[in-house]
Amino acid sequence: MSAGTGPARLLLFTGKGGVGKTTLAAATAARLAVGGHKVLVASADPAHSLGDAFGLPVTTEPAEVDTCLYAAHVDARGLADRSWQAIRRELRGLLPGVSDVDAAELTVLPGVDELLALTEVVRLAAEGPWEVVVVDCGPTAETLRLLALPEAVGGYLERLSLGRHASWLAGHVGELRDVLVDPARTSVRLVLTPERVVVAETRRTLVALALRGIQVDSLVANRLVPPAKRWRGPAASWLRTRRAEQEAVLSELDASTTLPVRRVEHRAAEPVGVPALLGLADELYGADDPLGTTGPYAAPLLSVRAVEGGYELAVALPITGESTVDLARIGDELAITVDGVRRLVALPVLLRRHHVTDAVTGQTGLVLRFESGGAQ
Structure with a gap:
C-alpha cells in the first residue's frame, strides 16, 4: 500500500x-x-x-x-x-x-x-x-x-x-x-x-x-x-x-x-x-504485521430469523453471566442496557407490528422472540 x-x-x-x-x-x-x-x-x-x-x-x-x-x-x-x-x-x-x-x-x-x-x-x-x-x-x-x-x-x-x-x-x-x-x-x-x-x-x-x-x-x-x-x-x-x-x-x-x-x-x-x-x-x-493481526469481524448487532409462530431477533453482544441486562420497547425502538450502558436501536421493519414474548441470554448475546400482535 x-x-x-x-x-x-x-x-x-x-x-x-x-x-x-x-x-x-x-x-x-x-x-x-x-x-x-x-x-x-x-x-x-x-x-x-x-x-x-x-x-x-x-x-x-x-x-x-x-x-x-x-x-x-x-x-x-x-x-x-x-x-x-x-x-x-x-x-x-x-x-x-x-x-x-x-x-x-x-x-x-x-x-x-x-x-x-x-x-x-x-x-x-x-x-x-x-x-x-x-x-x-x-x-x-x-x-x-x-x-x-x-x-x-x-x-x-x-x-x-x-x-x-x-x-x-x-x-x-x-x-x-x-x-x-x-x-x-x-x-x-x-x-x-x-x-x-x-x-x-x-x-x-x-x-x-x-x-x-x-x-x-x-x-x-x-x-x-x-x-x-x-x-x-x-x-x-x-x-x-x-x-x-x-x-x-x-x-x-x-x-x-x-x-x-x-x-x-x-x-x-x-x-x-x-x-x-x-x-x-x-x-x-513477534513476526506478525500489526495490521494483519486483527480478530474476526464482529457479527452485525441485530439479525432476524423466522421461527415457527414468529421471529427471533439476535443481539450480538459479548455478555457474561455477571452482566446486568435490561430491555425495553419504546415504540419502534429497542432500548438495550448492559451494565449501565444504554443504546436505542431501531427495530427491523418486519418486527414493528410484533410484540416480544421471551428473551434469553447466551454466549452469542441476547435472543428475543417476537410474535404477531400489537406492538407493546
Whole structure:
C-alpha cells in the first residue's frame, strides 16, 4: 500500500488509566514505520504523555520523529478556539433566534471539545499523507463517551427535525459515525493489566463498543510478571505467586472471548525512545504485521430469523453471566442496557407490528422472540 492512495487505517488504543496504552500505541506506530508504512501516532488523551514515550517534544503539529513516523497531540481546546466562527455560524443556522452570547454558551456544552478532537483525528486520517493513524485515546470511560458522541448527536439532530439548517452538521456527524463503525477502516485495541478489576472493566468496554457497532480487533495484556523458574528466595516466591495469579485471570479472559489476547511482560526499565519501543513491539507482535493481526469481524448487532409462530431477533453482544441486562420497547425502538450502558436501536421493519414474548441470554448475546400482535 502506498501513501496517499486513500483514507488511512485508524487504530485506537484505550484502556483503564495507567495500563500502558500510550507506550503500546507508540510501539505499534514505530513497528509499522519500520515495516515501510507512513504512520502518524496522535494523542487524544488530555494527559498527553506521548512525548514521554518517544523522549522527544511532541506538539499539535504532526512532526517526524523517525523515518516514516510522525507524532502529534490533538488539542481539543485549541480546535474549539480555531473553529469558533464556523461553530457560531452553524448554531445561528440551526437556531436563528439565538443571540451571539447564547451561541457562545452552547459551544461550551460537555462533549463539544471531544467531538472536535474526534473530528480532527478523522480529518488527519482522511486528508493526511499517512497510511495508518494510531490514536492514543484517553482512559476507557472518556473514550467510550468520545466514541458515543457521533451517534448521540446524530440521533438528537434526527429527532429535532431542523430541516436544511441541520444538513451540514448532520452530514458531518454521519461521516464520523460511518468511519467509526467501518471495521475495514477503524478498530480498537484494548490494553489491560492482568488484574480482575481491570479485566472486569475491559469486559464492560467490549459490550459498550459492541453496542455502538465499533470493532475491537484484539486485547493486549500488559505488564505480566516475568517468570522466575530458576530463582530462589522470598522474591522469587512472590514473583511465581503473582505470575500464577495473572495467568489464572488471563485464562478466564481467554475462555470468555474469541478475540486474540496478546501478552507483554513487565520491563525493569521503562521503554523510552524508538529503539526501546521497537523492542517492546517485537514482544507484542513477534513476526506478525500489526495490521494483519486483527480478530474476526464482529457479527452485525441485530439479525432476524423466522421461527415457527414468529421471529427471533439476535443481539450480538459479548455478555457474561455477571452482566446486568435490561430491555425495553419504546415504540419502534429497542432500548438495550448492559451494565449501565444504554443504546436505542431501531427495530427491523418486519418486527414493528410484533410484540416480544421471551428473551434469553447466551454466549452469542441476547435472543428475543417476537410474535404477531400489537406492538407493546
